[in-house]
Amino acid sequence: MTLEFRVPHDVDTDASPAPSAPAADRPRHGLRALLDRWAVRRAAARDRRIVEHLRELDDLQRLLTTAREVVERGWTQHAWFAYLDEHGRVRKASSAAAMDVQGRPLVAACLVGAVVSAAGGPQAVHSQPxxxxxxxxxxxxxxxxxxxVAWCPAPDLRMARVRDLTSWNDAPTRTAAEVASLLLTAERVAVHESERVQARRVAASAT
Known part of the structure; x- marks a missing residue:
């Protein structure tokens, strides 16, 4: 007698096991999951710092624009400020006497004084902006x-740079137009720096 085996038509004899999910799609546990969460938080913190830096650069560009306008209204040498005293006479104030200008009509400012004035006046001289x-x-x-831009130089180096700016401002052949032009260049430096920071942000988001 011959035995005959029949395979039901609804059974796929060639069926393969269902493929497992790719490794990248599988939920991670333990140390791997902890590292993933840490990487996400670190990326978010980095992006927040970049956004804050971009906002700061925008503020600095506006500050420099205001400083340039101060110089265009009136420029001085061998002093930070020229101002009107209570008798309407023009007085000059060096960096050491800068607080004398507080509340007085400003007539002129040097390069450094214009930046200080644009930031709010002598009380802002040590501020980060x-x-x-x-x-x-x-x-x-x-x-x-x-x-x-090389940010945050050491205090002694920063003071040396302020002296560089003061000496440049006080050169005998210097003109107000040259000082205003330098401030305009500084505005462009801020723009270049913003573009550089934004490019880093885009590159970081692509990784």
Whole structure:
């Protein structure tokens, strides 16, 4: 007698096991999951810092524009400010006497004084916006405007740079137009730096 085996038509004898999910799609656990969460938080923190830096650069550009307008209204040498005293006479104030200008009509300012004035006046002289704006102005004077800016120099180096700017401002042949032009270059330095930071942000988001 011959035994005959029949295979039902609804059974796929060639069926293969269902493919498993790719490794990248599988949920991760333990240390791997912890590292993934840490990487996400680190990327988010980095992006927040970049956004803050871009906002700061926009603010610095506006500050430098205001400083340029101060110089265009009135420029002085061998003093930070020229102002009107209570008798309507023009007085000059050095960096040491800068607070004498507080509340007085400003007649003129030197390069550094214009930046201080644009940031809010003598009380802002040690503020970060003033220090960072002066970093940009010094870069405009001493470096190619398209090069990356060296931020946060050591205090003694920063003071030396302020002296550089003061000496440049007080040169006998210097003109107000040249000072305004340097501030305009510093504005462009801020723009270049913003573009560089934005490019880093785009590159980081693509990884």
């Amino acid at each position: 003033v220090q960072r704006a002066l970093d940009l102005v010094w870069h405009a004077l001493a470096r190619d405007e398209g090069q990356p």
